Amino acid sequence: MKKVLQAWLADNTVTVDNKTDKILILKSRGTLNLDDVIDEMLKQDTGLRIETLRHSIDLFLRILMDLILNGYSVNTGLFRAVAQLTGVVExxxxxxxxxxxxxxxTQDKALREAILETAVEILGEKPDILYILETQDIKTGRRDGTATAGRILKVLGNMLKKAGDDPAxxxxxxxxxxxVTTLEDDMLDTNTSKLLxxxxxxDLPTGEYTLTVTTQFSTGRYLLKEPRSVSTTIWIGGKPSGGGGEEERPGEL
Structure with a gap:
């Protein structure tokens, strides 16, 4: 199968003084589950029944999980998986x-080689993309997704302004x-399209969290009829050592 990633050009909101530099925002083609993957496998005309495929995949995933959670570092060729322990032990x-x-x-050899064969198609500029580019912990100054409980976190991106009266x-x-912890209105200081x-x-414990912004903000005269959301991962109390593999890139919603 030919591998092509489509992306939109968007302003790089980090470099405020440079009005011409751009970043690429991946155009999402949707979310798939295991059933969708099996459907794609059946299109390969393997001769295997759907029950056989599902059993093989379920067995693979279960054995993989057991090995990882028994302390093995497992290389699948596509990715390497290893368990890590976080937090201070008292x-x-x-x-x-x-x-x-x-x-x-973390990506392994097969995935790295496939990446080299993947084309990127730039679709042009699309100014109304909702995305999170990065976060910055004001206490530490770090922009790696880490955050500090009880302190300010800057969220940089586009179309982020909290607006609209939809319950979501x-x-x-x-x-x-x-x-889920919902932030109250008085916990939002700066509220603009480019910066929250x-x-x-x-009182949030140390650990990994999904930060989600849901808004009806629009650059037009009226708010969006339906709210839309964008998410990113943050780590309160510090990012796990070696955790997460490749740095996540912002996605288009």
Whole structure:
């Protein structure tokens, strides 16, 4: 299958003084699940029944998970997976409230070689893209996705301004257990298209969170009829050592 990534040109909001430099924002082609992958496999005319394919994939994933969570570093050819332990251990005792297990995924040889064969098609400029370019922890100055509880985090991007009265509009932080924390209005300082300054709640435990911005903001006269969202990963209390592999790029919504 020919591999092509499509992308839009967008202003680089980090370099304020340079009005001409651009970045590329990936055009999303949607989200697929395991059933969709199996459908694509069936198109290859493997001769295998769908039940056989599903059993093989389920077995592979289950064995892979067991090996990783028993301390093995597993190279699949597509990616390497290894478990990492995060948080400060107090009194030599593991505490699930303060410590966590994090699985790091990094691209492996097969994926690196496929990337070299992937074409990028630039679609031109699209100024109304909603995206998060990066975050900055004001306490540390770091722009690597880390954040500090009780301190300001800058979120840079485009079309980010919180606007609209739909119940879904707002800024949330979701931990790895799916618990959602919604930021109150007084926790949002700067609220513009290019920049949000938010206060990270002081009582949030250390760990990985999904920061989601949902808004009806539009550059036109009227707000969008339906809200749209964009998300990025942040780490409160520090990014896991070696975690996450390649740096995530902003996506188009």
């Amino acid at each position: 009194g030599g005792v593991w505490n699930k409230e303060k410590n966590s297990i994090y699985v790091s995924l 509009v707002g800024i949330t932080l979701t931990n790895d257990k799916g618990v 300054s938010i206060l990270i709640p002081a």
